Amino acid sequence: MxxxxxxxxxxxxxxxxxxxxxxxxxxxxxxxxxxxxxxxxLNLGVDFVGGQMMRVTFSQPVNLDALRGTVDAAVKGEANIQQFGSARDVSIRTSLPEGGEDAANQAAERLKAAILKAHPDAVFGSVDTVSGKVxxxxxxxxxxxxxxxxxxxxxxxxxxxxxxxxxxxxxxxxxxxxxxxxxxxxxxxxxxxxxxxxxxxxxxxxxxxxxxxxxxxxxxxxxxxxxxxxxxxxxxxxxxxxxxxxxxxxxxxxxxxxxxxxxxxxxxxxxxxxxxxxxxxxxxxxxxxxxxxxxxxxxxxxxxxxxxxxxxxxxxxxxxxxxx
Known part of the structure; x- marks a missing residue:
């Protein structure tokens, strides 16, 4: 051979x-x-800028402006929303609330609930949390x-x-x-x-x-x-x-x-x-x-x-x- x-x-x-x-x-x-x-x-992730990063997948392409309104109503401070991979995949980056890990977890749950209310088809991926010092x-x-x-x-x-x-x-x-x-x-x-x-x-x-x-x-x-x-x-x-x-x-x-x-x-x-x-x-x-x-x-x-x-x-x- x-x-x-x-x-x-x-x-x-x-x-x-x-x-x-x-x-x-x-x-x-x-x-x-x-x-x-x-x-x-560069679109720096939470590893470098600190904050909370949530990845969400929808069954169909989502309107980012409408999603931004939902996110702004659920969390305090400015949120960064971007598509990645496809038009159905969205990353949502928010600043960390004061109060430590418990406050961060509560903020993530509030955000999930708000998104599910507006988009019941949403599927949540990983949620990353990194402090500003780290x-x-x-x-x-x-x-x-x-x-x-x-x-x-x-x-x-x-x-x-x-x-x-x-x-x-x-x-x-x-x-x-x-x-x-x-x-x-x-x-x-x-x-x-x-x-x-x-x-x-x-x-x-x-x-x-x-x-x-x-x-x-x-x-x-x-x-x-x-x-x-x-x-x-x-x-x-x-x-x-x-x-x-x-x-x-x-x-x-x-x-x-x-x-x-x-x-x-x-x-x-x-x-x-x-x-x-x-x-x-x-x-x-x-x-x-x-x-x-x-x-x-x-x-x-x-x-x-x-x-x-x-x-x-x-x-x-x-x-x-x-x-x-």
């Missing part, structure tokens, strides 16, 4: 010839994402976790390879995170701790894909000493393409199934992961590798270093094997 090969052994795609177009598209996308976050903002700590912790993850990754790659590789990996990670933020600012999907977990997972996946390509580039720099850098980068990407396609495809299939059939509570996480896997694979090929060309990576420095190590190893072996 022959093994299935999605990528033939003799594949020779010229990825780097599109590097200028890809970089222009990426820069425009990054700027657009930052502008979206700055203008539209939400502030969660937001700060989530931001620092992403920052230190990217910093540690860059330092590791810097010492593992060269500074140009660390810079390329850092830019690719920034590209992936920025575009994911832009997706959530554009769609106004809820941004909560699950999305922070998705971002950290995306960072890890993108880094893993980038390191696999970087490791093959370093091997080829030592193996093909006279080859130009651009053809060498294309060769390295093509040699790792089968692994990249198989890994990305299996993950994407799983995420698509979860997106269509999975529970609503992980819809945002799944959407972020699906988008992040796509842009992470793209950035490994079109961001991290082309930056090696623009940062003047050459085979001479790597070959000289590797050659010195090989020569030293050969001298040591020769000295050890010589008769005394």
């Amino acid at each position: 022959r093994l299935l090969k999605l990528v033939p052994d003799n594949t020779n795609i010229g990825f780097l010839k599109w590097r200028h177009v890809a970089m222009a598209i990426s820069m425009i996308s990054i700027i657009a994402s930052i502008a979206l976050v700055a203008t539209r903002g 939400s502030g700590e969660l937001f700060e912790t989530g931001a620092w976790s992403m920052f230190f993850a990217m910093l540690a990754i860059s330092i590791y790659i810097w010492f593992r390879f060269e500074w140009q590789f660390g810079l390329g990996a850092l830019f690719a990670l920034f590209h992936d995170v920025a575009l994911t933020f832009g997706l959530f600012a554009l769609t106004q999907m809820e941004f909560n701790l699950n999305i922070v977990a998705a971002l950290l997972t995306i960072i890890g996946y993108s880094l893993n894909d980038t390191i696999v390509i970087y490791d093959r580039i370093r091997e080829n720099l030592r193996k093909y000493r006279k080859m130009e850098l651009v053809p060498l980068l294309d060769l390295s990407i093509n040699e790792t393409l089968a692994r990249t396609v198989m890994t990305s495809l299996t993950i994407i299939i799983t995420l698509v199934v979860l997106l269509l059939l999975g529970p609503e509570v992980i819809f945002g996480f799944t959407a972020a992961m699906l988008f992040g896997i796509f842009v992470g694979t793209y950035s490994s090929m079109y961001m991290s590798a082309p930056l090696l060309v623009w940062t003047k990576v050459g085979s001479d420095s790597f070959v000289a270093k590797a050659g010195g190590q090989v020569a030293g190893a050969e001298r040591t072996l020769k000295n050890e094997t010589m008769p005394r």
Whole structure:
């Protein structure tokens, strides 16, 4: 039985010839994402802003203005009502009442009763309650976790390879995170701790894909000493393409199934992961590798270093094997 090969052994795609177009598209996308976050903002969940979040599903699309009137009559303060997933699914976010947990539970029951009175077909999902102090700590912790993850990754790659590789990996990670933020600012999907977990997972996946390509580039720099850098980068990407396609495809299939059939509570996480896997694979090929060309990576420095190590190893072996 022959093994299935999605990528033939003799594949020779010229990825780097599109590097200028890809970089222009990426820069425009990054700027657009930052502008979206700055203008539209993120739909922060109760994990980050505090309050009470209730998810309600109706048998048919509901009029948000009428629902807002029902909610305003039942609770004190301003309520944030948004559709998510479909026109029948609604999230209702309200501020926490004074009086602690008992007051919050009573407010939730009053709101449920008011909605059921106006919409007997309503089905209530989870009700999340987070205090303002806890939400502030969660937001700060989530931001620092992403920052230190990217910093540690860059330092590791810097010492593992060269500074140009660390810079390329850092830019690719920034590209992936920025575009994911832009997706959530554009769609106004809820941004909560699950999305922070998705971002950290995306960072890890993108880094893993980038390191696999970087490791093959370093091997080829030592193996093909006279080859130009651009053809060498294309060769390295093509040699790792089968692994990249198989890994990305299996993950994407799983995420698509979860997106269509999975529970609503992980819809945002799944959407972020699906988008992040796509842009992470793209950035490994079109961001991290082309930056090696623009940062003047050459085979001479790597070959000289590797050659010195090989020569030293050969001298040591020769000295050890010589008769005394």
